[in-house]
Amino acid sequence: MNWEIIDTHAKQWVKEAGEKIRLSFKSTLNIETKSNPNDLVTNIDKEIEQFFIQKIKEVYPEHRIMGEEGFGDKLHNLDGIVWLIDPIDGTMNFIHQQRNFAISIGIYENGVGKIGLIYDVVHDELYHAIRGKGAYINEKPIPKLKETTIKESILALNATWVVENKRIDHNLMIPLVKDARGTRSYGTAAIELVFVATGRVDAYFSMRLAPWDVAAGAVIIEELGGVVTNLRGEKLNFLSTDSLLAGKPGLHQAILNDYLKGGQW
Ligand code: 2AM
Ligand code: CA
Numbered sequence: 001m002n003w004e005i006i007d008t009h010a011k012q013w014v015k016e017a018g019e020k021i022r023l024s025f026k027s028t029l030n031i032e033t034k035s036n037p038n039d040l041v042t043n044i045d046k047e048i049e050q051f052f053i054q055k056i057k058e059v060y061p062e063h064r065i066m067g068e069e070g071f072g073d074k075l076h077n078l079d080g081i082v083w084l085i086d087p088i089d090g091t092m093n094f095i096h097q098q099r100n101f102a103i104s105i106g107i108y109e110n111g112v113g114k115i116g117l118i119y120d121v122v123h124d125e126l127y128h129a130i131r132g133k134g135a136y137i138n139e140k141p142i143p144k145l146k147e148t149t150i151k152e153s154i155l156a157l158n159a160t161w162v163v164e165n166k167r168i169d170h171n172l173m174i175p176l177v178k179d180a181r182g183t184r185s186y187g188t189a190a191i192e193l194v195f196v197a198t199g200r201v202d203a204y205f206s207m208r209l210a211p212w213d214v215a216a217g218a219v220i221i222e223e224l225g226g227v228v229t230n231l232r233g234e235k236l237n238f239l240s241t242d243s244l245l246a247g248k249p250g251l252h253q254a255i256l257n258d259y260l261k262g263g264q265w
Pocket of ligand 1: 188209
């Protein structure tokens, strides 16, 4: 398989899609809700997903596609080559802020991440990695991640996990938040994962993410020596929603061992 050719195609399509999104800022969005009143989707999310599907099917008819908005294939396994696509990660930010969102595409072969692309459309910053060939911001290599301690770390997380919620005992989160140097919340898993990859934050966690939220970021972080698992320390399967802990080597293990052990995730 020539991953570099696939990567070149993917990058070209992501840039084209980004241009479509930038142009959409001038038009009025059609906003709908999905599973709950805060779960939003726009006509642009749908159009961008359909754009990718059309391009991929044209050039790679044998590849399969898992897309957040459901225009791809119905997948029960990750056999062969699968594109995991989130046309806009951070749709709430896209609607409210016109920033802090990204296109996220992971390309997997038999469940193993081969290419990760995250495009911060507003900043025109394309983060990408090919397994074994390094990770880049706009073609500039990103340095490998170094170990750090919780005391010197900035953690990315959503504040909803530190107040009473239906998924976890939030009391387990309090010492972690207290011991860290600081916390940040950006509202988009894809951007939070590239912030881990570039060392702008040291770890990111969430109780519930979908495969397309994480597929690209996991390839980029792992290529730089970072670690990506669920909150039980297990590998992700990229077929179902799961919790997530992504972080620098050492720090990831310390968070699991010293803070999260015994939690019901
Ligand atoms: P989205 O914008 O593509 O839906 C913070 O909200 C992050 O969690 C975003 O990356 C968002 O992706 C994702 N997210 C929001 N609601 C979710 C849900 N119910 N399941 C999985 N991921 C979700
Ligand atoms: Ca999305």
